[in-house]
Amino acid sequence: MEPEDFEQTRTAILVVAESGSHAPVVVPRSPYLTAIAGPRAGETYPLDREETILGRGREATVVIDSDGVSRKHARVVKQGDECVLEDLGSRNGTFVQQDGKEDVRVRFRRLMDGDRIQVGTEVILRFDLLDEREAKLQKQLYESAVRDALTGAYNRQFFQDRFVKELAAAMATAAQGGPVALAMIMLDVDHFKKINDTWGHPAGDAVLQALVAAISKKLRPDVVFARIGGEEFVVLARGVDRATALTLAERLRETLEALVIPWKTHTIPITSSLGVASFDELRNLTTPDLAADQLMTLADERLYAAKSGGRNRVVGPR
Numbered sequence: 001m002e003p004e005d006f007e008q009t010r011t012a013i014l015v016v017a018e019s020g021s022h023a024p025v026v027v028p029r030s031p032y033l034t035a036i037a038g039p040r041a042g043e044t045y046p047l048d049r050e051e052t053i054l055g056r057g058r059e060a061t062v063v064i065d066s067d068g069v070s071r072k073h074a075r076v077v078k079q080g081d082e083c084v085l086e087d088l089g090s091r092n093g094t095f096v097q098q099d100g101k102e103d104v105r106v107r108f109r110r111l112m113d114g115d116r117i118q119v120g121t122e123v124i125l126r127f128d129l130l131d132e133r134e135a136k137l138q139k140q141l142y143e144s145a146v147r148d149a150l151t152g153a154y155n156r157q158f159f160q161d162r163f164v165k166e167l168a169a170a171m172a173t174a175a176q177g178g179p180v181a182l183a184m185i186m187l188d189v190d191h192f193k194k195i196n197d198t199w200g201h202p203a204g205d206a207v208l209q210a211l212v213a214a215i216s217k218k219l220r221p222d223v224v225f226a227r228i229g230g231e232e233f234v235v236l237a238r239g240v241d242r243a244t245a246l247t248l249a250e251r252l253r254e255t256l257e258a259l260v261i262p263w264k265t266h267t268i269p270i271t272s273s274l275g276v277a278s279f280d281e282l283r284n285l286t287t288p289d290l291a292a293d294q295l296m297t298l299a300d301e302r303l304y305a306a307k308s309g310g311r312n313r314v315v316g317p318r
Helices: 003-008 132-146 156-175 192-199 201-216 242-257 288-308
Strands: 030-037 044-046 051-055 074-079 082-087 094-097 108-110 116-119 123-130 182-189 224-227 232-238 261-263 266-268 272-278
Touching: 030 074, 030 132, 044 132, 082 094, 123 132, 132 156, 156 182, 156 224, 156 232, 156 288, 182 192, 182 201, 182 242, 182 288, 192 201, 192 266, 201 224, 201 232, 201 242, 201 261, 201 266, 232 242, 242 272, 272 288
Parallel strands: none
Antiparallel strands: 030 044, 030 123, 051 074, 074 082, 082 108, 094 116, 116 123, 182 232, 182 272, 224 232, 261 266
């Protein structure tokens, strides 16, 4: 693509004919990466910085949760109106497919609209030039697929998919003798039925929305926070051991206890009960699905113990 053509894709051009009729407007387009295979298929990432780091580590701009991806795997650098992809010495390589041709392992490559980028062993990204409406639609489609419509927390399906992947990665690390820190917190709103009965279901919806907004502010971006039932939520945190998970659960409990939820001319107070379980408690690990059942069962049993023990408390491993 010549520089003049590349520029034309981004600049609005309005041609006014002598008759007063208008030619079609070329809408400004901006560069994005869209995940088309891997843990977050469907999610779109704007390339709105001079440098965008792709990788598994926290220092990455675009965090890709896949074992085949290095901590700092690759980067996209904006050079004027062009984007250049650079592999950062990754273990499994960075590959680009242009014009439907065979994937080529690259060190540097100028990206073209529609290029497919394989990062590691399972993640495929597509480089797109999107206008504002296209980008907004793509984001809405992804959010509707993975988010709970009422609260904005992740939905049960997203959580289940991510849960099994996280456990598979944890089991692989444990099998190699490496340290694993992965914790789950199950959370339930105390006496939620009473809230609905007293104030009505719209008030109950407002409580759940306020809860998600408050808790989301307390969690790192890489922590999964999902609604898995009516008033039941789950937190899945990688890199968090049992002691840290207990501290986090207590902080969430205190946050909800202090939450002020306005409803018409009143406020609605809430409390919550939480159950905590940690990966290092699991035994006889054979498959990620069985490990998931064990961890869910432990967390659920402790949630029940918190509720039966008086509510508004945390129960976890000793």
